[in-house]
Amino acid sequence: MANLQEKLFWEPGIYQLETSDPVLAGPDGIDNLQGKQLANRTVYLKDQVEQLASGKQPAGNAAKLSAARKIEITGDGSWNVSFDGSKDVSGQLTLRDSGVAPGDYGMVTVDAKGRVTKARQMSGDDVPAHDWGKISTGKPTTLAGYGITDAASKDTGNRVWANAFRASKGLPTGDDSSSGFAFGSDGDTGLFADASGSSANMGTNNLFLHIDSTRVFQVSNAGRVWASSYGFLDDKFASKVDTFRTQGQPVDKVDWNTLLEPGVYSIVDTTFSGLNAPPASYFWGTLQVMRGSPRGSVGGVTQIYTTHGGMAVWLRTAWNDLAWQPWQQLWHSGNLAFPGVMEGNGYQRLPSGLIIQWGQGSLLATLGLPSSFNSPLFTTGEITFRTSFPTACCSIVVNGNENSVNSQTQEGYFWVGGRSKEKATIGYTQTFGSSGVGERTAFDWIAIGY
Known part of the structure; x- marks a missing residue:
């Protein structure tokens, strides 16, 4: 016995046997037609159920899931919702904190994903250096453009001018000027010009110095000077200079x-x-x-x-x-006689400070041999200057004087052993003759210093 052949086909209807239909068996017999049509529908429905169960075929008209599911995002942001398919759902995405405090910053650090990881305010070093010529637009053309509100202007000759550099209080007492330099916010102390010059407010006649609204000094364009304590000085100068x-x-x-x-x-x-x-x-x-x-x-x-x-x-x-x-x-006739002593042992001080001193002396031989001596006779002595040299004795010269002591004839030479500002050592060496111990020999000397 064989089975009917089933086809994966949805039969649009089931045949109804009529009374006139003859009984006919077999694969194509009328008696098996209804069974074949129902079998085809069964195979078709079975295939649809299997595709739905496996997920291959979606349930086109399902109202909701049998169990709700949680849909979630993690990482740099967080977000989750519960979804069962019955309706649309939404949720707020929360970004993870970057570690930078909220605020306005001029300088930021961004990572590869575009996230700000660091932030700080700008400093002067962050501004790149630019030549004035590189600034193509936005250059101010006036001092006010730079934020300088109280500024002077320039005329065609590039000279700075202004009607006033005064403070806002007004004129000091007794000052009729409208231009000048004021010190301090009250405007009562400063240098001010009068308003009676060759043109208004030019100050071409007088300048006034005011201290706390009091005029203490004035000078005119003619050079006349006025002071509060004296008046015009040219009127009273002659009577005051000697005191x-x-x-x-x-x-x-x-x-x-x-x-x-x-x-x-x-x-x-x-x-x-x-x-x-x-x-x-x-x-x-x-x-x-x-x-x-x-x-x-x-x-x-x-x-x-x-x-x-x-x-x-x-x-x-x-x-x-x-x-x-x-x-x-x-130097004049009253003080032209410079200090000095004019005598045998004297000195003279010149205007330049140079001092010349002179004198005489003698030495007594204390060393020597009899007339048949084989070594020179040697002796020394000391002279003291008539006045001390303030700085130094520069030179001293000694000469023998054979007529000063018993008409003695010199038989040797004199020499200077040393000198200071106050004195000098004189020596004598006898190199021939018959003089001996106990005999005296004379000399003249002259010294120069300052």
């Missing part, structure tokens, strides 16, 4: 290099150090200051100092207030 003082301090305690204005100054004492006074110390005197041209222009300055006691006169000059020449003492 000159600065800050209530005697002029002898002021650096003489600063005494440049023409006039006559009374000096009390020059013994203080650092005054650039004459090298000698004198009490009481008169200083005369003369200029070859007005102060502030190229010219010479002369200072002549005369002491009240002894009438010593000192002189020095300077060119353009830059360098003073050394003080020089002037």
Whole structure:
């Protein structure tokens, strides 16, 4: 007995046997047609079930999964949802912290995945160096463009000008100017120009120095100087120069290099150090200051100092207030006789400081042999200068004087054994003749030093 052949085919319908159908068996008989059609449907359904069970064929119209599943992301971010297929689901993805604190940074470090791993603010070293010519756009054309709000302007001659450099408070008391330099926020101290020049606010007539709204100093374009304590100095200078003082301090305690204005100054004492006074110390005197041209222009300055006691006169000059020449003492008929003693043993001191001394002496032989001696007769002695040389004795010359002692005839030579600022050693060696021990020989000497 054979089985019906089954086909993987979905039969659209099942045949209905009619009363008129003859009974007919066999593979193609009418009696087996319904069985074949049902068998084909069974094979078809079995194949569909197996494909669904194996996952080869999806369930096209399944409403949900029999068991929900967790869908999750890990790594640089985290995210998970529970899904059973019944509806759409969503969840928020959370990124892992990079270790950089939240904030705005000028400099960051990025890894290969584009994540910021380091961050810091910019420093001056982070800005690359650029020449001014490399900046093609955005260059300011005014000082205000650089954030300088209180700035002066320039005219066509490239000269800086401004109507005022004043502070905001206003004019100091007694000041009618609208231009000048003010110091401090109150604007009451500074150097200001008047408003009566050749054109408005140019300050071509006077400049004023104000301290706390008080005018203390003024100078005009004609050179007239006004001070609050004296008025115009050219009106009162002649009556004040002989009693000159600065800050209530005697002029002898002021650096003489600063005494440049023409006039006559009374000096009390020059013994203080650092005054650039004459090298000698004198009490009481008169200083005369003369200029070859007005102060502030190229010219010479002369200072002549005369002491009240002894009438010593000192002189020095300077060119353009830059360098003073050394003080020089002037000699006159009252002090031309330089120190000295004019006698047998004397000295003379010259203006240059050179000293010449002279004198006579004799030596008594203390060593020697009888007239038939075979060795020279030798003796030494010492002379003391009439005045000590301040620095050194440069030279001394000794000559024999055969007429000074009993008309003695010299039979040897003199020599200098040594010298200091106060004295010298003189020696005598007799080389022939019959003189012997106990005889005296004379000499003349002259010494030069400073």
